[in-house]
Amino acid sequence: MKKEKIAFALQGGGAHGAFTWGVMEKLLEEEVLDIRGFCGTSVGAVNSALIIHGLQKNGVKGAIDLMEKFWKKISLVSAFFLPQPSWVDNHVFNGNMDFSPAYLAFTYWQGYLSPYQFNFFNINPLKDILSELIDFEEIKKSKIKLFVAATNVKKGSCKVFSLDDISLDALIASTCLPFLSQSIEVDGEFYWDGGYSGNPPIYPLIYGTDSKDILLIQINPMWIDEVPRSASEITDRINEISFNANLKAEMRMLNRGYDLEGQVKDVFMQIIISDNILNDLNTSSKINTSWDFLNRLRRAGRSAAEVWIKNEMSFVGKKTSPIINKMFGFVEEDWMKEMIEKPTHHLKNNPIGVGV
Secondary structure, eight states: OOOEEEEEEEOOOGGGHHHHHHHHHHHHHHTOEEEEEEEEETHHHHHHHHHHHHHHHHHHHHHHHHHHHHHHHHHHHHHHHSOOOOHHHHHHSSSOOTTOHHHHHHHHHHTTOOHHHHTTTOOOHHHHHHHHHOOHHHHTTOSSEEEEEEEETTTOOEEEEOGGGOOHHHHHHHTOOTTTSOOEEETTEEEEEGGGTOSSOSHHHHHHSSOSEEEEEOOSOSOOSSOOOSHHHHHHHHHHHHHHHHHHHHHHHHHTTBOTTSOBOOOEEEEEOOHHHHTTOOGGGGGOOOHHHHHHHHHHHHHHHHHHHHHTGGGTTTOOOHHHHHHHSOOOOHHHHHHHHSOOHHHHHSTTOTTO
16 A cells, blocks of 8 residues: 655654654554654654654654653653642542642742752753663654744744754753743754743644655644633643744634735645543643553553544545644634635735735
8 A cells, every 4th residue: 555645743742652652653663654844842753753764763663662662761760850630639539630649749849949049050850861762963863854843932933943053952941841940052043842832833844845744643632622711721731822823824824725924835734633532631631641641541542542543544645634623623603614614805916915
């Protein structure tokens, strides 16, 4: 069977990236797609780099083994640096750490101490792990494209590091949560987590790969079933909305057939969603790196990939998934619907109103 070309857009979301691990593990095992590139943010960037480097070293087996090695190391090392779930959390709840004294103390002190105070020596275990697992000079030789998103602290803009300028610092910059880590300096500029400005950006895959299809692995819920009422629920929802905002804006434009410059683009968007799996998990679970929890997410990702292969892989190379329009193409305002159906003169020439 002919393998269809595809590029992957991998979202960031801390430990929830283990869901993406499971998805990619299953897709790699099936060997049904011709992978042309990755664009990732935060843990999505890390998974992307691991896959590419693993494929370089030993094909599909190399990529699968390298991802598992990374997640095992993260689980072991994080036990010494991050709060862990309590007995109640492990036996009663699904991965949240609402009853972890360590997590509650951790979040309390976050409001008073910055990483420049409680982590004066800027210790970063993730940096050590990635330095051990990835040869950043070797990865630059990959035929599979890699794009890594970070947020420029001073400019507030999205910085995309391409394969040519990828480095350990660039990858770490994409993962830098400002309440946990000091900003990362790369070539005189300072960066925070890419999720604040693009989670992930899609345009690098449009312009930087030869694939018409882009598969988004989504790990930040778009929709929820109930209005948040508690302080923690409100904080969680604000986090989800903010980390999806730039992606939703770009996806809505692509869904209408245009890129960020207002140019017509023939792109087929595919998606593997996690809303029904991750909706019950709050922000605390994003730093839950217990091996049991990570493997539950991994298995959920594998199952989601199986469903996608069965029900939606046939869209690749032919059309955009119907789910994309449902999630990103909607327009709630009546006046906007009228303008789209019967555009005014300036919108006929410039359908999305860029520069107007």
